[in-house]
Amino acid sequence: MIEEDWNAEIGDEALLRSLEKVSLLERPNDPSSVFSPSVDSFDTDEFVNTQHQPVSSFGRGRNFAAKGFQEGNGEDALPQNRGFKGFGQGFHERNAVDGASTQNRGFKGFRGGFGQGARDGQRGIPQSGALRESGSLADGAGFQEGNGEDALPQNRGFKGFRGGFGQGTKGGQGDIPQSGTPSSRERGTLTDGAGPKVTYVPPPPPDDEEAIFARYQTGMNFDKYDENVVEVSGLDPPAALMSFADTNMCHTLTVNIAKAGYSKPTPVQKYSIPIILAGRDLMACAQTGSGKTAAFLVPVVAQMMRDGVTASSFKEQQEPECIITAPTRELVNQIFLEARKFVYGTCIRPVVIYGGTQTDYSIRQVKQGCNILCATPGRLLDIIGRGKIGLHNVKYLVLDEADRMLDMGFGADMKKLVSFPDMPQKDKRQTLMFSATFPEEVQRLAGEFLKTDFLFVVVGHVGGACSDVQQNILQVSQYFKRDKLIEILHSIGNERTLVFVDTKKKADFIACFLCQENIPATSIHGDREQREREIALRDFRSGKCPVLVATSVAARGLDIESVQHVINFDLPSTIEEYVHRIGRTGRCGNTGKAVGFFDNNSDGHLAQPLIKVLSDNYRGRGSVNAGEVRMECSAREIESWD
């Protein structure tokens, strides 16, 4: 009810500004140069809030945020003076007055208002956030480092915000020299290119056998994958295999497959593996969570074992046999971790490189030997351009989430990749593409990368949603989404839930809001530093933060155990993205639930495709159960809105 008040009072424009405000508070600063509270300044209650750094960074952040939003108390609302700048006179009337008059009080109000500020007053800027993430609480060193340097971190954060979020268009104060956070610089949204270097080096993955082969349980519907109709188009497809033992894979690989917990191949594996082993190009489409990664890794590793690889040794330029690329950093990392299982005990060395980390670190990893390179496009092209990767030895080029890799955002990079003079022509390499969705126009683009006799495997139908995900669509208008979200989260208890929103700042805002409501949440999006993204994901995986609020950065490929719910707080703009997002649950034969908030004002274009996706699965099941009846109702409901 409080929330309803809130909504009624501040209205749309003010809501957006509030979002900006929260984002300002949350803007990660360079973690090494910010103040942060010491661990003992948190009591248990507050510790919950540390789940999301914006709030945690304030210690009493919950009160802060509550006042800021609900009472419009300027002093509390904008503890950093940068905040006032950010809003200018535009902030909600009630705040505008306070805002103007307290502009220079920012620090004071803040320090006085929040515990840790008083204790560490000399450091000035508490919000700092960046490493206030739960994990960083243990990171005593990080805290200490902040001393003394942070005289003006708030200004930096502010600029970073303008530059990073405004993308040069909304900033309105573009004259401010932008140094920004590392993440805001990464995408080249800033013009001056100055600022601190990206120094992040990811923690090394655990390398004991048990950790490498860690996996989660297949679900009760695993065997139902076989009910899918599989269609293979193209000339002379090889026969599907029935079990992993049907191939002549070397003993080590067979053992690794078993250790990794793969006992029976899924349809996409049954068909893709022999096709790849036969040296054919492949475009494969299969529902989310049905084992596409192993469908290309297993045969690629098998071939490499059969043909031999360049022994790993230190060299300035490495010549990988296989390049795997995917649209997000976390996803390439996940593919890398999966590859480590299959190559265990062999001489094949997989390497992962991606942006947001020290380039030198990526280069060091590559130099030590590289047979399978997992990379995001930008860092890949960068490293190739620096001469660290020779392409002439590439036998396998894998595009995971291929439709995404070929469309607008990445298509040019992929063309660049295959256009390097030493990249083998398509008839001299194997090109493999995998995705759960593949719009026809992108299928046509794909042809340019594939041999003319490539095979096209479709499990179920192209773009179909995973049938183990029970889908519901609720009509919820903009202003009631948060109420509905809270209601749902309370009703499902502590189960792992992924909440998708449409913008980066809203991701922070909603995560912040949930923390205020005592629901430990964190966020992941492209304006967070890579370290923060990885901590957020780790905390979500571990259950420390059972709710992760994300932009589409987390829509594809991420395989997180026991995500029971996906909530599309904002529906995505395309049906493909919807299918991928809900596919974060219901993986590997497990069941999951998805709820989408359908807002008539913004989601009208999705109505028809949603009906199709929902009704396809309804028919696919053959029998009617409660869930599916609801699903059908949902579909009809949507139709009537149109």
Added chain:
DNA sequence: AAAAAAT
């Protein structure tokens, strides 16, 4: 319109 991906 937003998001992602190198610096």
